[in-house]
Amino acid sequence: MTAISSFWRAMPRPALLGLFLFFCAGFADGALVPFFPLWASSEGGIPVGAVGLLFGCYAGGELIAAPLIGGIADRVGRRPVLIFSSFGVGCGFIALFFVHGVAATAIVLILTGMCESVLHPTILTAIADVTAPSAHPRWLSMARVSSSAGQILGPACGALLVLISLDAVFLAAGGMLILGGVVMLVALGETIGSGRSAAGDRGDEEEEEGLSALLPAAFRDGRLAKLLLWVVLFEISGNWIEAVIPLYARDAGTLSPSGIGTLFAYAAALTVGLQMPVSRFAETRSALWLTAGAGLSTIVAFVLFMASPAMLSLIAAVSLCSVAQMLVGPLVPTAVNALAPPARRASYMAASSVAVDLKDSLGPSIGTALYALAPRLPWAAGIPLVAIASLGLGVAIGRARHASTIGVDAEDIRPERSATWSTSPATEEQF
Template identity: 25%
Template sequence: MTHQPAVAFVLASVFLDALGIGIIIPVLPRLVGTLAGSPELQTVWYGAIMVSYGLMQFFSAPVIGAISDRIGRRPVLLAGIAGLGIMMIAPAVCDSLWLILLSRILAGTMSSNIVVAQAYIADVTPAGDRTAAFGRIGAIFGIAFILGPALGGLLGESDPRMPFFFASAICVLNFLYGFFVLPESLSAPSQTPITFKRINPFAALASLSKEKLVLPLLFVVMLYTLSQSLMQCTWALYTEFRYGWTPASIGFSIFALGCSITLVQGVLLSKLAARFSPRRLVLGGLVCGILSFACIGLSPIAAPAAVAVCAVSLMGIVGPTLQGVISRTGSPYTQGVRLGAMSSINSFTGAVSPLIGTPLLFFTSTFSPDALAAGTPYFLCALIVLIAFILTIRFPLPEN
């Protein structure tokens, strides 16, 4: 039986954490630029901060998940929220790029807390309802994706440090809320010892890959998240180059995408999950992704691309569906480490996608916006999703 008050808190916690992270998105490049002294150094430092943040999420997710399996979700969730609040303060008060880099590395560790939130949801939600529940987490991120950058842009208009103070305050309030409201979800924590062999991301993924059903799903997850990460890291510069969009146009498109994600994962997914099998949901979502990315790549004008980027949100039914399937295949006492391994894939693709997307943008910038080659980044996204689709056909998901 689902514990509604606990689920409500966890969703509120995810929202506040995501909002706090979203608030700093518009101002972090500017803050780095004011300290770096030149555009070239700004690019290097900002790239280092973004890649290190993603890599720390990759390495930390299974560790955080395993610890929550062992000692319970509540203390790990609260410790992560508190730590993230502390790490948000550093960029607001220091003038050292090295300290800011260190704070973002530690923040990457703390932000792996989303794994604990997912495990908590799995603990208190019946197996058949988990796909919709994980979809609600995605919808919460969509809302934060809408509000966070907009609020951060307003707060940072005069001072790029102000959003960091605000984000830290949000984390503190979130911690206090959880400290007095959140119950523990694990009635009997795991007795399995926490060892390096068990919790490092490579071992966690290798352990999951030994399961006949899960191995192909991990490849699908990796390809699906890689296509999303490539879109996220290229969209702003791609639309500026090909369509001449201004920051306001780019911001509006991101706002529309966030609204679409919220609608798909928060409203549509639960209805689809009640009607269709996981296999059909994943295949349908991947087809939507292939068509949407191909449309963006083929379109030399902005309007179809703007519609297509919102349609990409329909591919968002894939992630929660796969999470639900993998969650149901494991023991209640291993939800943290299993979902942590999946989250590591997410973080890894987020870290490597700028290394792929940046050269692609340099390449496409040499072509006319009307040239077919100008759409290369999104043709690659479509190809990646097509491979995921073929894998899903070759290694079918369960029909129920």
């Protein structure tokens, strides 16, 4: 215990605070997402067909704001952005406790999404400011674990709160992020000095901000555009799990709102327990092998959903979908980094973030609209979509890995860069 305590005391405080804020954000998402469709359709006065559009409003707020204020932390500092965004998202979630109707809920979600657009990127930036580049993969992995841990406790807490009222989950989600904002206000120091000194050699190209710093990177690089297109297509159906299962299980009489929260908590726990073993298993497999395996797992899950909404089918299907995400999740950021020129890595990762927001906007909207037509239609439509997208994604990631290998060989010719590249391929593969 003494050794563990000494280890944590030696860690940079801003990085540890970043992990805590990731936990708060994961808790809020876990407490809110599984129950939002139930609240919207039963207590919020919102038609089932519009539930997905409201999910899209949240992601839409991020899409609107990310190109405009995505780089604001470079101008005003990490600390004020983290404090403001934590309070903004927390207050937005709490505001959902008081609003009803499609229009009011949509406005609140758009504003909340705008605040959230800078939360996760700025946390990662603050962590990178105070840690060595060689340690970034480890810290980013710890951030994913922190978020997943929050996503375990969030649904579990939500499952208890819905026994009182569905609205109570908004207070819990918002309260946790406000707590994170208070902790940042009290304990976090500014880290931007470290980040600028470490990034001082990136050149004038990195000074671009606004829309030109995000979306054009994907359009100028056809390989990145194709990769992100396959990511969006593959992940659209994955979003149907979060948006459609609560409605599907409730309407079939399989799970209560509390049971749905427990199911999502189980999925997060499965990810925390198996992500590292699955990642080690994946190190020796090709990208196409991994994406094909993820696609097959998802297809089998959709077949189970179509066959029966029974408890065992839901548990098995959710487990298979979690395994699919474990296989694909680490591949995408690695491939984006492989494609990015050294001076444009931030821009490429920002473009990747916009693609994720686009997926979060389209997925629930399409899934709930299909569900409104027929309860099993999302799963039937998702099978061919997943089959095509998983193969295309595997090919795109494989090409990115090949490009990275060529880049490493070329960089080895220049001595001043060889030290950087000598460790990056293995590190990126592990991440």
